[in-house]
Amino acid sequence: GIQVEQSPPDLILQEGANSTLRCNFSDSVNNLQWFHQNPWGQLINLFYIPSGTKQNGRLSATTVATERYSLLYISSSQTTDSGVYFCAVERNQGGKLIFGQGTELSVKP
Amino acid sequence: AAGVIQSPRHLIKEKRETATLKCYPIPRHDTVYWYQQGPGQDPQFLISFYEKMQSDKGSIPDRFSAQQFSDYHSELNMSSLELGDSALYFCASSNGQGVYGYTFGSGTRLTVV
Numbered sequence: 001g002i003q004v005e006q007s008p009p010d011l012i013l014q015e016g017a018n019s020t021l022r023c024n025f026s027d028s029v030n031n032l033q034w035f036h037q038n039p040w041g042q043l044i045n046l047f048y049i050p051s052g053t054k055q056n057g058r059l060s061a062t063t064v065a066t067e068r069y070s071l072l073y074i075s076s077s078q079t080t081d082s083g084v085y086f087c088a089v090e091r092n093q094g095g096k097l098i099f100g101q102g103t104e105l106s107v108k109p
Numbered sequence: 110a111a112g113v114i115q116s117p118r119h120l121i122k123e124k125r126e127t128a129t130l131k132c133y134p135i136p137r138h139d140t141v142y143w144y145q146q147g148p149g150q151d152p153q154f155l156i157s158f159y160e161k162m163q164s165d166k167g168s169i170p171d172r173f174s175a176q177q178f179s180d181y182h183s184e185l186n187m188s189s190l191e192l193g194d195s196a197l198y199f200c201a202s203s204n205g206q207g208v209y210g211y212t213f214g215s216g217t218r219l220t221v222v
Contacts, residue, residue, distance in 0.1 A: 033210050041197050041216055043152070048210030086151060090211075094203070096142060096165055097211055099151040 002027045002091050006100035013077050013107045021072040021103045023087030031090035032063050033097065034072050038083045046072070046085075077107045111135055113202050113214035121220045122190050130185040130217045134202030140164065141183040142211065143175060146197040158183060190221045 003026040013019055023032070034046040047054050047061040049070065054061055058077075063070040074081055084104050088097040114133040122128050134141050140159045144152040154167035158177035169175075172190075177183045187194060197218050201211045 031210060035213070041218065043199060043213040043216070045210060045212060088152075088211075094140060094159065094164070096154040096157060096167065097152075097201070098154070101151050 002029070002089060002098055004087060004089055004098055004100035006085075006087050006103050008103060009101065011103060011105050013105065015077060015079060015107055015109050017077050017107075018073070018075045019077060019105070021074070021085055021087075021105075023070040023072070023100055025068050025070075025087075025089050027068070027091065028065065029089040029091060030093045030095075031097075032070055033088050034061055034070070035086045035088065036081075036083050037086060037102070043086070074105075077105075079107045079109055081105060082107050113200055113212050115198075115200050115214035115217050117217060118215065119218050119220075121222060123222055124190055124192065126190050126221075128187045128190060128219060130187070130198055130200075130219075132183045132185070132200030132202075132214060134181055134183070134200070135212055138202035138204050138212075139181065140203045141177055141181070142201040142203075143169075143183070143185050144199040144201065144213075146199065146216075148196070152197075152199055155185070187219075192221050195219060195221045 005024045036044045051065045060073045084102040087100045142157040143155040146152040155169040157165045161177045175185045197216045201213045
């Protein structure tokens with residue numbers, strides 16, 4: 001099946017710093033989403049981004065489908081950005097999402 | 110906007126007991142997915158339903174069963190619970206075409222003691 005790899009696995013930032021999280025996938029996909037899992041366990045949808053670039057406030061994401069990777073940019077990080085960031089892909093339309101192992105981000109004040 | 114509603118939020122059960130988790134998808138979403146997330150793990154797909162029929166099956170134990178009802182809500186039934194079943198259980202819904210992605214509920218945290 002399709003493999004989803006995220007890097008780095010862990011990241012510690014000082015408040016105000018910028019970061020880039022990467023997601024590589026092994027085959028073509030119909031859908032790609034980025035999620036933030038907060039310390040309470042909630043999975044918050046950040047971006048639905050099968051291709052192209054999107055921005056939402058301090059967050060932006062880019063997916064280059066032909067090269068099978070996606071990047072999540074966090075600028076001016078805040079302590080509330082802490083948590084685990086998951087990339088998930090859908091191989092076939094309407095099919096299940098396959099998650100990467102996640103990047104655990106810790107933002108220090 | 111309406112979200113995916115899961116109940117209960119927390120559940121504590123003893124070994125060998127039975128648990129039922131409920132999921133109410135976003136209105137007009139016709140596909141429901143169940144995921145299990147163990148401690149420190151990524152969510153793992155269990156099972157999905159499209160228009161009340163099972164559409165895909167993942168690593169779901171035989172002790173678990175699920176269904177989608179006529180009002181599109183879904184229930185995950187778990188029997189003969191084991192300690193290893195302790196996890197976060199998420200439900201997600203989509204419009205079947207996945208055009209706008211999947212929306213996840215807040216999850217049910219099941220603890221088996």
